[in-house]
Amino acid sequence: MTRQDCLDLDAADVLAPLREQFALPAGVVYLDGNSLGPLPVAAAARVARVVEREWGEGLIRSWNDAGWIELGQRIGDKIARLVGAGPGEAIVADSTSANLFKALCAALDLARGRNVVLTDEDNFPTDLYIAQSIADQRGLELRRVPASQIAARVDDSVAVVLLTQVNYRSGRLHAMAPLNRAAHAAGAVTLWDLSHSAGVVPIDLAADDADFAVGCGYKYLNGGPGAPAYLWAHPRHLARMDAEAMRQPLSGWLGHASPFDFSPDYRPAPGVARFLCGTPPVLSLAALECGIDTVLAAEPHGGVAALRRKSIALTDLFMTLVETRCEGQGLALATPRNPAERGSQVSFACEHDAYAVIQALIERGVIGDFRAPDLVRFGFSPLYTRFVDAWDAAFALHDVLASDTWRAPRFQRRGGVT
């Protein structure tokens, strides 16, 4: 394998033109799109139009005239196409944490009489925090077990199985269908956090018979910093919520059946719209829609399935390159080698100061991420990551480790962001 081989792979890649959708800075290899996706070219123009024309000139009229009021549902429908869901089944609103709160409360309300939320002990921290909060409030148990034991530990005390599909540290991928089956066999429902999988892993919520899902807009969906999040519920649960006039706890005015009546009494909107809460941040929503569109642009080329094939090729290549180039440099693969068991990232445990190594790598133009205590983490987005980027990143990592540049004081730890 040579660098030219990588350039040849890029030249033959039918997805390669999708990279032109992004305004990537020159000289940077960006392998942190699983933390913050890059700027879509269209987002800059769109946000400027929303600010200057829709807000500046349209003023209050733009809620109707520019369709602001429909954004949460319109973008929800677009995300639904990426995760095997139908129109009218998903909304965009609030943050992932807030949506998890709503969805978990709703799932628990539907499963009255059971007193356990079962989750992966390595679940994303904010998911654990929110679940613990709800469990404390309701006098339930949050049962945290190793990822590998989830299916075996679902019993008839379990109301909800709460899982993040791809682990943010290791990149390990939960198989969705068997876990849904195991949960249902025990009479429990599932709630999936798709933050680290949507857009790069084929997801079929309907075919795999999931119950609830939430996820983040700013990772592989490229929606911009702190982009609003999404929430999906299976139509069978929405139908039951309709039939029983159930509300979710964050029952703000936008989830009302007739928000503009300003009625003093709450009546939940039918279907998933009841999960809307307050007035949404329109500028951030507009950017998010452009981000989703960058993923939908892969549809003519095979969609997420095609992205997944390239993702596996990229991560396979990067693993091989690092393990050969950086042999003996203190890195140990922390991501499943079997592509069926991982998402679109590669992490290594680093026996040196992993934080400093990443900082030195960033200075060298390769942006990866650090995850405590000892992981260097690299995300691969097949929309814009090239095979030659994997090559260059592996070589930069080798150079940083070989040259000991990471030991310089300027790379000492001061923080980091998911």
Added chain:
Amino acid sequence: MTRQDCLDLDAADVLAPLREQFALPAGVVYLDGNSLGPLPVAAAARVARVVEREWGEGLIRSWNDAGWIELGQRIGDKIARLVGAGPGEAIVADSTSANLFKALCAALDLARGRNVVLTDEDNFPTDLYIAQSIADQRGLELRRVPASQIAARVDDSVAVVLLTQVNYRSGRLHAMAPLNRAAHAAGAVTLWDLSHSAGVVPIDLAADDADFAVGCGYKYLNGGPGAPAYLWAHPRHLARMDAEAMRQPLSGWLGHASPFDFSPDYRPAPGVARFLCGTPPVLSLAALECGIDTVLAAEPHGGVAALRRKSIALTDLFMTLVETRCEGQGLALATPRNPAERGSQVSFACEHDAYAVIQALIERGVIGDFRAPDLVRFGFSPLYTRFVDAWDAAFALHDVLASDTWRAPRFQRRGGVT
């Protein structure tokens, strides 16, 4: 009084130059800034910079390098200056509805053993919806009484008195200090929604001894469509929450004491930062900061107290002009005539189709708002509304009513937005 008199008032107005902060469309009299404030000129440039430079070039690094991670607290400190609170006492995050949820839950946790939330029956609907949701969840009573009876109805069953300072329909203003005293005398705490008052009514949360407050960023604070909201808590409550390690229910990762440790266990951040939840929508936060800055720009000219004087002069003028020009046209003042009892809006009950009247007025270049069932509502922001605008709006209203243009089919009802 003539139109020239109004122009003379504008020429003599020391606050008049503040209007230059806004990109107001030509030919429009904008009297709906209490629903959506106009675009600050600075916001267009700021948002473009955040999108193109901070997101586009800085990528993930901007969380630290561009200070994104501090925005919620930095902007909270700016809002604190407008409402008589200190630095470190307020945060910006989520929507008003979500913040009300957090604050009301926290207030109830501090007041265990009492089982009533007392509120104004005409409170803003989303506040009622959220309070009802919490009351149902906890088995409490949401007691809705007429605004005038609040003080008399606080008794020792009441945990929290929940009030919006300025009513969104009538513009009636609750006096804050006596209601805080009445609540405290009965052992209750207060939670104020400042959405329709902050920025135009002098508020001194500390001197008036309030307990909790929330509010919206996109009305008189000009933060942009769906701008994130704020939450304030009195330092005595924050200290107790610290001492007892209390959490609020939406305990997402950003409210953790050490969010970047990604610990599986939640430890609330000290002080008001525990009310942060998920990753915030940065583009919308950046615009919000520019909006707050437009109000802070009044500080050298007397700040909110000076804005209030102009607000009263504007609303007095508009009332007089409408009542004289539109006499016999079916309008009845629905806002307190005593300026001490109102915010910065003027509403009239309209015996014709109020919705159609507003639509016809908008077509004529005067943007007011309709509130069901029969109100025409006009908001006055002393930052940019001129005395001549009040004159022109009153005359336009007269013309619309006199000419019966509002009866045209194109003005029939199809919706509206707060």
